[in-house]
Amino acid sequence: MQEQELFAKMSHTILKGEIEEAGELARKAVEMKIDPIVAVNNGYTKGLDEVGRLFRTGEYFLPDLVAAGEAMKHALDVFDPFLKSRKTEKKLMGTVVLGTVEGDFHDIGKGIVGSMLVAAGFEVIDLGVNVSAQKFLNAVKELKPDILGMSALLTTTMPNQKKVIELLEEAQERQNVKVMVGGAAVTNKWAMEISADAYGEDAMAAVTVSEQFAATSVKNQANLTPTINRIRM
């Protein structure tokens, strides 16, 4: 297969949300010794751009977007070891640790936010639902993410977002991570009250603020690898 043909196919797998195929083509690229960054930029990202355009014009729906994100993730997983070995540690927009707070089992919104962040080029580590403050803290310590995202849908579990922030402060980890909060019950006012860095009213907003964090992040500026174009809504 020609390189150009492979790139076109990569783009197509994203466009059609063909998750397995996206991974296979990435393995093919590795075999063909194609630079992963080039494959991502000339292949998959083209598909993502098109998906973004189709979503904007109303032809694509959220499930198309989520499937595109999943396909992208699959491809990136294949490239991951190669990118790491080249010491391009911060290859992406940044890392986001995501979870729904303790006592709360709502995960649809968090899942959508996660997929959109993946589609936007972030590495997302999803801790799941009912995540304790301690578990969030441990994840921040161990994974050193750029952004910590907490979802809460219940007025009874919102205070747990505050608890996590306090714990981060106690452990002197607060300054190392941007905290984003969201979920049906959460408001901008609440986010300010608990000194979160950002509030995401919906998944689009969550992506936008994360991108702003990425743009201003020192870690990222020091990084010479190209960033991946994002889906723009």
Place this chain on the structure above:
Amino acid sequence: MNLKRNIRSIQPKLKMDVLSPDDIAKIHEAALEIMEDVGVRFPSEKALNILEQAGAQIDRSRMIAKIPSTVVMDAIDKAPAHYTLAGRDMSNDLALDGKHCYLSTDGCGIEVYDLETGIKRSSSKKDIEDSALITDYQDCIAFYWGPMVSAQDVPAEVRPLHELEAAFTHTTKHIQPETIITEPIAKYAIEMGAAIVGGIQELRRHPIFSVMQCSTDPLGQDKGSLEASLVSAEAGVPTGFMPMPMSCATAPATLAGNLVITTVDSLSPLVLIQIAHPGAPVFFAAAPTAMDLRTGGYTGGGPEDHLMAIAFNQICAFYNIPLSMGAYATGAKEPDWQAAVDNSFAGLMPVLSHTALLTGVGLLYGSQILSYQQMIMDCEIYDIIKKLAEGIEVNEETLAVDVIKRVGVGGNFLAEKHTRKHMHNIWQPVVFDRTPYDAWEAGGKKGAYSKATAKAKWILANHKPTPLESALQKELKRIIRAAEKELIR
């Protein structure tokens, strides 16, 4: 002044089906297959032990129970088809007899359009008192569900008990909280209920509250909810589980597939309850919907919801267990055209399929914002639906042949005795605006919303529900204090 009126339930004559018996059988079989092959997550050791003893195959590490169809059917056969949801005032008892439909409030909102200022604000315990008081007055509303909003001004650990207190003291109608979701809270709630009716045995005979849980779709339940329902069922307090599968997100995109998830998630916990406490009063509940394809939001309204409302009631009738269906509950942000369209359909469809319990009126934005005006206007929608569903009675008296002969060609029926006898059956609006144009303009162009505002204010100012004896009020407070001591760390 106590302005109490009798509850206006609906005895529908009109009947609408969307599934054939064959369709119902297919969905039933698919649900059994899923429960047996894939299983359902019951993240409670207690629940898993009960299911295991009955013959379910348990995966302890994933807390999943695979339940053979024979176990499901044996258990479900034990559930009563009919029973009563009691009111603090016995004239407010609701007979779940397969013939009546009863309306409730919607529940667990988090914000309120303030009745005085019109501004959106956080909900508090006072809003529960006010909305329970309006419920007590409105003859359309048969029971108080939710509570309508969360009492965010009291400690979260004991919030459900404060909410229950506010409801018990402001209405004598049946109360069905959706917030009794841990075993300790359930025990205190039972203590409160028992105190009011005069003991735990009396509560069994006269359950003045029942408990609604949420399922964790797809194919899952919540630990606290399961354990709370087990202790409730043991005390004879009716309990049910409400899945809200969203097609495309927590259920397949197809409605039949969604109905399979709805059936499994609503049925499987009832199997558990019947194994543990055979014959305990239980109900089905559901609020299936489709995801909004652009935002991923819970739509709360839309043709899919209405179809599934009818379909799921047919499925519940097949199991012969009453259903509580998510009705009304518009996705609109204000009491506007969208809210009216949504709630007219969402109210009508479950009634046309003879659903026992309809939850419920008064919240906007996918059950998040309370509007007192919407509460009143939803009652009006219900009133129209009642008239519709009760159909047309045809007999000698209603055919009125004698009267027609007497009036004859070109006359009118205004002064006829027959007219005065039957005119009260003609639907009369409370908030619909039917004033002549000029009068409407001169009166400041006031429509339904203004009338609903005035009506809500009037009820709050004038209606005084039968108070709970002061000794009992004190007892409720004592129970809450004891709960605070135990549960607030």
